[in-house]
Amino acid sequence: MQIKVEKKEGSQITFDIEVPKETVNQLFSKAFKKIVKDVEVPGFRKGRVPRKIFEQKYGKEPIEEEATKQLYALVYEKILKEENITPITYPRMEVLKLSEDEDALLKVEVVTKPEVKLGNYKGVKVKGNKIKVEEKEIKEQLERLQKINAEYPPLLENRPTQEGDWLALEMRPASGEIPYLRQDTESIWYKLGSDQLPPSFYRELLGAKIGDEKLIETTIPSDHPRRELAGKKIRLNVKVKDIRKERLPELNDEFAKKLNFENMQALKERIKKELESFKGKREEERIKAEIVEKIVKNSKVDIPPLLLEEETEEKLKNLEEELRKKGIDLESYLNQQKMSKESLEKILREQAEFELKTLFVLDKIAQEEKIEVSDEEIDKRLELVVQGEDKKNKAKLLKEELARRGRLGSLIQRMRNEKTIDFLYENAEVSPKPLVSSK
Numbered sequence: 001m002q003i004k005v006e007k008k009e010g011s012q013i014t015f016d017i018e019v020p021k022e023t024v025n026q027l028f029s030k031a032f033k034k035i036v037k038d039v040e041v042p043g044f045r046k047g048r049v050p051r052k053i054f055e056q057k058y059g060k061e062p063i064e065e066e067a068t069k070q071l072y073a074l075v076y077e078k079i080l081k082e083e084n085i086t087p088i089t090y091p092r093m094e095v096l097k098l099s100e101d102e103d104a105l106l107k108v109e110v111v112t113k114p115e116v117k118l119g120n121y122k123g124v125k126v127k128g129n130k131i132k133v134e135e136k137e138i139k140e141q142l143e144r145l146q147k148i149n150a151e152y153p154p155l156l157e158n159r160p161t162q163e164g165d166w167l168a169l170e171m172r173p174a175s176g177e178i179p180y181l182r183q184d185t186e187s188i189w190y191k192l193g194s195d196q197l198p199p200s201f202y203r204e205l206l207g208a209k210i211g212d213e214k215l216i217e218t219t220i221p222s223d224h225p226r227r228e229l230a231g232k233k234i235r236l237n238v239k240v241k242d243i244r245k246e247r248l249p250e251l252n253d254e255f256a257k258k259l260n261f262e263n264m265q266a267l268k269e270r271i272k273k274e275l276e277s278f279k280g281k282r283e284e285e286r287i288k289a290e291i292v293e294k295i296v297k298n299s300k301v302d303i304p305p306l307l308l309e310e311e312t313e314e315k316l317k318n319l320e321e322e323l324r325k326k327g328i329d330l331e332s333y334l335n336q337q338k339m340s341k342e343s344l345e346k347i348l349r350e351q352a353e354f355e356l357k358t359l360f361v362l363d364k365i366a367q368e369e370k371i372e373v374s375d376e377e378i379d380k381r382l383e384l385v386v387q388g389e390d391k392k393n394k395a396k397l398l399k400e401e402l403a404r405r406g407r408l409g410s411l412i413q414r415m416r417n418e419k420t421i422d423f424l425y426e427n428a429e430v431s432p433k434p435l436v437s438s439k
Helices: 021-036 051-058 061-083 135-148 199-205 253-258 264-297 305-325 330-337 341-368 375-385 391-404 408-426
Strands: 002-008 012-019 092-097 104-111 131-133 166-173 186-191 213-219 233-244 436-438
Touching: 002 061, 012 061, 021 051, 021 061, 021 104, 051 061, 061 092, 061 104, 104 305, 131 264, 135 264, 199 213, 199 233, 253 264, 264 341, 264 408, 305 330, 305 341, 330 341, 341 408, 375 391, 375 408, 391 408
Parallel strands: 131 436
Antiparallel strands: 002 012, 012 104, 092 104, 166 186, 166 233, 213 233
């Protein structure tokens, strides 16, 4: 087997390969023996059909397809062994010539890990923001707790509905209307005056009583997942089954005690600490992202064009899938955004390039600093994921399953990147350090 190597930009390598006809004939022979095992032809035992009869009945294509697969495997194994390379993507293989009794010609393109020239990654200067928790934020959280603990007692009389009432509604399409609801009849709770339902519901239901039934016309949202329904007008028969008035508890020491706090002041202090913790973590993540961005921009990585093309295509495919779930096609999305497909692809390519560069830079830093992920760290991470008792055994089984499906490496890589980013954060110069204060 003759192999001609051509190294291209961005750690991309092309191999022009010539396989001798003796090897080609062996591959065709093996391919036929593999295929014919399951073939049955009248007059012959299963797996004993002569090749000439097989080709008369099924043609040469099945044999050529199997021979091509075996040729790929043989050539790829030979390249990895003799050239001592570690590809980071699946190879692109093209058969230029493949026939029995002739030398085969192939072209194989692989992408290996690109060279990374790191800039300075220690002592990166980043400005931190002071953590502030204001009284209004504490008040908002108290009001949220107040609503969570609200009571909804039945009305003592069948009075007309008022704004703010909670209504139990039974809805069904009017006669002859398209089947818009998930079921023939759908029941929901609706706060009168909220934006939970279109304004037509508020207008028709304000002043209604329990047992009243209204014919309400509304428009199906334009982003409805069923595109044939989006934007259409429908009529619904809506019956008021129940009316409840929201009763909010008073925000006092008694309320705090029901939540297992000594008094209202203790509850406020806990809320403040939790907000400080949340904001502190968010600020830390912002700082980490800025540190990584600065390091990546100051490093040099020649991203392989083939890899960049694949990542860009994957991003576009993912976007189209997300849009499809919302009932929107790519063309409609581009019209909404007033953007051409070329402009979108340019944006996605830039995103892909930065993300790839970030991955290679973090990997290089991890190599330089000998940052690794231990088995114990992996086990602890998986124990956080599994539910119930006997977490250690469940985590072990999950680890084996991830390894079997080829996904354990991705988890290890993600954890290694997290450790590397933590290292960069610890070695950065953040000024001022995030401080906690309150107004």
